[in-house]
Amino acid sequence: MALDEIKIGGLGASRRRVEDNRFIRGKGNYIDDIVLPGMLHMEILRSPLAHARIRSIDASAAWAIPGVRMVLTGEMLAARNLAWMPTLSYDTQAVLATDKVRFQGQEVACVVADDPYIAKDGCEAIVVDYEPLPPIVNPTQAKAPDAPLIRDDKTGQDSNVVFDWEVGDREGTDRAFAEADVVSTIEMHYPRSHPSPIEACGSIADFNRATSKLTVYMTTQAPHIIRAAVALVAELPEHMIRIVSPDLGGGFGNKVPVYPGYVVSILASILLERPVKWIEDKSGNLISTGFGRDIYLKGEMALRNDGRILGVRMHTDSDHGAFFSDAQPSKFKVGLMHSAFSCYDIGAAHLTAQGVYTNKAPGGVAYRCSFRVTEAMFFQERMVQAAASDLGMDQAEFRRINLVRDDDFPHRTPWGFLTDSGQYGKCLDLGLEAIGYEDFLRQKEEARRRGRLLGIGISTMTEPLGAGNSREYDILGIKMFDSAELKVHMTGKALLRTGAKTQGQGHETTWAQIVAHELGIPAEDVLVEEGDTDTAPFGMGTYASRSTPVAGAAVAMVSRKIRAKARRIAAHLLEVSEEDIEWELGRFSVRGAPDRGVTIQECAIAAYSNMPDGMEPGLENNAYYDPPNLTWPFACYIATVEVDPETGVWDVLRVVAVDDCGVRINPMIVEGQIMGGLTEAYAMANMQFITFDEDGNCIGSNYMDYLLPTAWETPGFELHEVVTPCPHHPIGAKGIGECATVGGPAAFVNAVIDAIGDAGVRNIDMPLLPDRVHEAITAGHDVSGAPPVKTEP
Amino acid sequence: MSTLFEEVPASFGDDVPVRRVTLTVNGEQRAANVEPRLLLAHLLRNGFRLTGTHTGCDTTNCGACTVLYDGVPVKSCTMFAVQADGHDIGTVEGLATASELHPIQEGFKDEHGLQCGFCTPGMMLAAKALLDENPNPSEDEIRWALSGNLCRCTGYQNIVKAVMWAADKLGGAADDSDDGSADGAGSDAGEEG
Ligand code: FES
Ligand code: FES
Numbered sequence A: 001m002a003l004d005e006i007k008i009g010g011l012g013a014s015r016r017r018v019e020d021n022r023f024i025r026g027k028g029n030y031i032d033d034i035v036l037p038g039m040l041h042m043e044i045l046r047s048p049l050a051h052a053r054i055r056s057i058d059a060s061a062a063w064a065i066p067g068v069r070m071v072l073t074g075e076m077l078a079a080r081n082l083a084w085m086p087t088l089s090y091d092t093q094a095v096l097a098t099d100k101v102r103f104q105g106q107e108v109a110c111v112v113a114d115d116p117y118i119a120k121d122g123c124e125a126i127v128v129d130y131e132p133l134p135p136i137v138n139p140t141q142a143k144a145p146d147a148p149l150i151r152d153d154k155t156g157q158d159s160n161v162v163f164d165w166e167v168g169d170r171e172g173t174d175r176a177f178a179e180a181d182v183v184s185t186i187e188m189h190y191p192r193s194h195p196s197p198i199e200a201c202g203s204i205a206d207f208n209r210a211t212s213k214l215t216v217y218m219t220t221q222a223p224h225i226i227r228a229a230v231a232l233v234a235e236l237p238e239h240m241i242r243i244v245s246p247d248l249g250g251g252f253g254n255k256v257p258v259y260p261g262y263v264v265s266i267l268a269s270i271l272l273e274r275p276v277k278w279i280e281d282k283s284g285n286l287i288s289t290g291f292g293r294d295i296y297l298k299g300e301m302a303l304r305n306d307g308r309i310l311g312v313r314m315h316t317d318s319d320h321g322a323f324f325s326d327a328q329p330s331k332f333k334v335g336l337m338h339s340a341f342s343c344y345d346i347g348a349a350h351l352t353a354q355g356v357y358t359n360k361a362p363g364g365v366a367y368r369c370s371f372r373v374t375e376a377m378f379f380q381e382r383m384v385q386a387a388a389s390d391l392g393m394d395q396a397e398f399r400r401i402n403l404v405r406d407d408d409f410p411h412r413t414p415w416g417f418l419t420d421s422g423q424y425g426k427c428l429d430l431g432l433e434a435i436g437y438e439d440f441l442r443q444k445e446e447a448r449r450r451g452r453l454l455g456i457g458i459s460t461m462t463e464p465l466g467a468g469n470s471r472e473y474d475i476l477g478i479k480m481f482d483s484a485e486l487k488v489h490m491t492g493k494a495l496l497r498t499g500a501k502t503q504g505q506g507h508e509t510t511w512a513q514i515v516a517h518e519l520g521i522p523a524e525d526v527l528v529e530e531g532d533t534d535t536a537p538f539g540m541g542t543y544a545s546r547s548t549p550v551a552g553a554a555v556a557m558v559s560r561k562i563r564a565k566a567r568r569i570a571a572h573l574l575e576v577s578e579e580d581i582e583w584e585l586g587r588f589s590v591r592g593a594p595d596r597g598v599t600i601q602e603c604a605i606a607a608y609s610n611m612p613d614g615m616e617p618g619l620e621n622n623a624y625y626d627p628p629n630l631t632w633p634f635a636c637y638i639a640t641v642e643v644d645p646e647t648g649v650w651d652v653l654r655v656v657a658v659d660d661c662g663v664r665i666n667p668m669i670v671e672g673q674i675m676g677g678l679t680e681a682y683a684m685a686n687m688q689f690i691t692f693d694e695d696g697n698c699i700g701s702n703y704m705d706y707l708l709p710t711a712w713e714t715p716g717f718e719l720h721e722v723v724t725p726c727p728h729h730p731i732g733a734k735g736i737g738e739c740a741t742v743g744g745p746a747a748f749v750n751a752v753i754d755a756i757g758d759a760g761v762r763n764i765d766m767p768l769l770p771d772r773v774h775e776a777i778t779a780g781h782d783v784s785g786a787p788p789v790k791t792e793p
Numbered sequence B: 001m002s003t004l005f006e007e008v009p010a011s012f013g014d015d016v017p018v019r020r021v022t023l024t025v026n027g028e029q030r031a032a033n034v035e036p037r038l039l040l041a042h043l044l045r046n047g048f049r050l051t052g053t054h055t056g057c058d059t060t061n062c063g064a065c066t067v068l069y070d071g072v073p074v075k076s077c078t079m080f081a082v083q084a085d086g087h088d089i090g091t092v093e094g095l096a097t098a099s100e101l102h103p104i105q106e107g108f109k110d111e112h113g114l115q116c117g118f119c120t121p122g123m124m125l126a127a128k129a130l131l132d133e134n135p136n137p138s139e140d141e142i143r144w145a146l147s148g149n150l151c152r153c154t155g156y157q158n159i160v161k162a163v164m165w166a167a168d169k170l171g172g173a174a175d176d177s178d179d180g181s182a183d184g185a186g187s188d189a190g191e192e193g
Helices: A074-079 A116-125 A139-143 A170-179 A223-234 A260-272 A282-288 A373-391 A395-402 A424-435 A437-449 A507-519 A547-574 A600-609 A667-686 A739-755 A770-779 B040-047 B103-110 B120-133 B139-145 B157-169
Strands: A040-046 A052-058 A068-073 A084-086 A092-094 A107-113 A127-132 A161-168 A182-193 A202-208 A213-218 A241-244 A276-279 A292-303 A309-319 A348-356 A453-462 A482-488 A494-498 A526-529 A581-584 A587-590 A593-599 A620-625 A634-643 A650-660 A718-721 B019-025 B028-034 B066-069 B072-075 B088-090
Touching (some): A040 A116, A040 A260, A040 A282, A052 A074, A052 A107, A068 A116, A068 A260, A084 A223, A107 A260, A139 A309, A161 A170, A170 A292, A170 A309, A170 A348, A182 A373, A223 A241, A223 A260, A260 A276, A309 A373, A373 A395, A373 A453, A395 A424, A424 A453, A424 A634, A424 A650, A437 A634, A453 A739, A482 A507, A482 A547, A482 A600, A494 A507, A494 A547, A507 A526, A507 A547, A547 A581, A547 A600, A547 A620, A634 A739, A650 A667, A650 A739, A667 A739, A667 B157, B028 B040, B072 B120, B103 B120, B120 B139
Parallel strands (some): A213 A241, A309 A348, A494 A526, A650 A718, B019 B088
Antiparallel strands (some): A040 A107, A052 A127, A068 A107, A161 A348, A182 A292, A202 A276, A292 A309, A453 A634, A482 A620, A581 A587, B019 B028, B066 B072, B066 B088
16 A cells, blocks of 8 residues: 555655756756846956056947947946945955956946847947056965055955954864874865856846836845845845746856846846846856865874874965955854864864955855865865875774764764764775775785886765754854745645755755655655745755755655644544544555545645634645754765876776765765766866966966866766765755765875875875976975965066 | 837947848758857857757857757857858757657756756757767767766766667667776666656
């Protein structure tokens, strides 16, 4: 009698994706596919200089072009008090520059025209007179005593420092270092990288004069946060704003912040009373929108000769560009950097962090990352490798000695996180077995004798995914929870809406699977909708791998509310008391008389046609879910490489990934997330970075300079799983979307460093470009990738 | 539309030459008046409303705009519409028939060869051109043939599997033993019935 959960597309089914039906036909609805009647087109003129005062802007030639409807400049915005907007991190950001430009690519003017080609012509016709100022491209320059002040717009800002922050136990850590047999130190730079979804950003603002309502179609991962931001910036009442996030061509954190293009398209639509579309081009996207990383580390580990880690000290310098505009939980200035070493049992830890302004685009966004955990885990695993080699210990053995043991949970880290579950040792062993660790070490020795350089890199980590809880996590004071709303119609079909927003993760497929698991309604009978603030319940959106941990939990909880009501209806239909009702998937029956039962669908129709006396009709509800803790997936990534000593080029031989993300809702989709993440990890280790020259010119402003791996370079991946259910998540799931991006890079870098181990090199900054590797091998020293400091001519 | 008043696009002023282009799109004859500088991708997307052809870059790198030009995959963002005059253009909208998906489309869905779907039309057309030429490609041949198309989501492994799936379905005697690393994605046990 019982339903086969896999057959109805429930938990554990590798259900084929619902959204694919439109995508494979070319019928997705991405922002640029949307056309509204009477729509105009907007383009942005950007600054060619990194730091310059604006003497004047002459837009008369642009206004004169037939088809140009409006030219907007900072001055016009300033007259409406819109030249600056608040960021998601309590800073301000220029919408269109007024006083000066602070990074190359900054928005200076916008042209609205009948078609995008004319709008571009308009931008080219604008003449801006700049007075160049000295640019600052890295933290050392920013902190120099005579450094020019980048944010002279802010009263009380008398240096380029954004924040100083500290967490952990300074004295305890000092004591640990005093007791250490060996202190291992390492310095490195995690370079700027851009999330770079293939689709860039865009918006269509449609202000309706008749209703005074503003609708904005917009590439956003967090529509409700954006609605609040628009209400603040445009001073419009929140209920008169509707944000619709259509199909997104990827997000990866790039589509969380509020960008000037969105804001100006809104203003232009209000002024022109016509829909205004802004579609960002790729160079605009790469040069001006949410970068990730760009952070420097000084790391120290206090070690005992037997391999135990006694304490960890970290200092980070983060480069935030000209505006602090990334979304970080307000309590944590460098995000969750202090989640480093959470998988290891370390005695004491202390972190100091400083953030600075530079003449670069606003950066530090969580690029496929839960608030700086990508940097945290990379630093951790690079420090661990250095420590193991300082002790002369085997990489795997050093990790095994220090990993938190299965019976130590819940485990409080010295920085205050509570990890609650995992089988770390088992994951490590599985990974080592899969790669054939001992064998490879032998091969490596043999190869070395013949002049070939083989290397193996391990990266083990747990990371905190799924912010909140709301006690500790908020953005601009808005607590980090999430939501779901479920309407079961009388025919047993259902409509589910959540406050999350899919960008390729497959929510339309997986959320329905949770409903199927909880209620026995076949997944194909559940329509999932997200992204429209007029219909979706309030939620914080999708980033930081928080959807399954938070919104996914809300889906389970709302389903349970529905089930509780359906149970009362079932008792009424079966004429027994509620206590005598039993549940099996999709059906209530009478205890002791299993043949007497009603299906969830029969309860649904009864909710509208035959409910018990006194019961509200209908079968609908919502749930706001505030998680008690973060979820803590664990991963062990192992890569083997061969480095060509002549050229510094390295090839990946094999990649083994062991992921424990708890219960997998849709294993096919989980594996897709892991492979996508591993590819970005490989990209960062191998080729993908954005740097700047000493004048602040962005190197990497298009796909010819900003390299993403193709099918040709990307290695194959071998995936394995361990399942330790999350103890507090309603269905035992943990976040997974970014684990491989977070944990993966160190596996590749550790492998290359291992391969060239004899050269006496501790670090090469990512990406490990052939020239950097070659320099390390031939010169025998570390190679930095930090942007150069200008030396006076 | 009213005949009393029709606003004329300002871009087509007297000094802007307008060219008539006639082309076949997915087997159908289409014609349009275009500015010489109009890109083929924009004619397809904005003129003919075939929005399955995406644009993802401005440097001919991403391949999201890939269409078939007389059967050859080209990047439609890097061709002018006038260059398509008299030619045969195939877009993603032409892959399926009214009742049936193309095996490449089925393969992409079945092997989870897409996530956000933005690269997918271009990937599928590049794959179609490959399979038209080489019905039984190796993993390396697939990876090479798709190396002009970027995907940010999938890591390509499932795309490779999708193309192999399609090759199988189309009747190429695919060599099962040659799966290589494309088979590392674990089992599909638990597939929905
Ligand atoms: S849009 Fe044509 S190659 Fe990127
Ligand atoms: S599926 Fe998103 S870019 Fe390929």
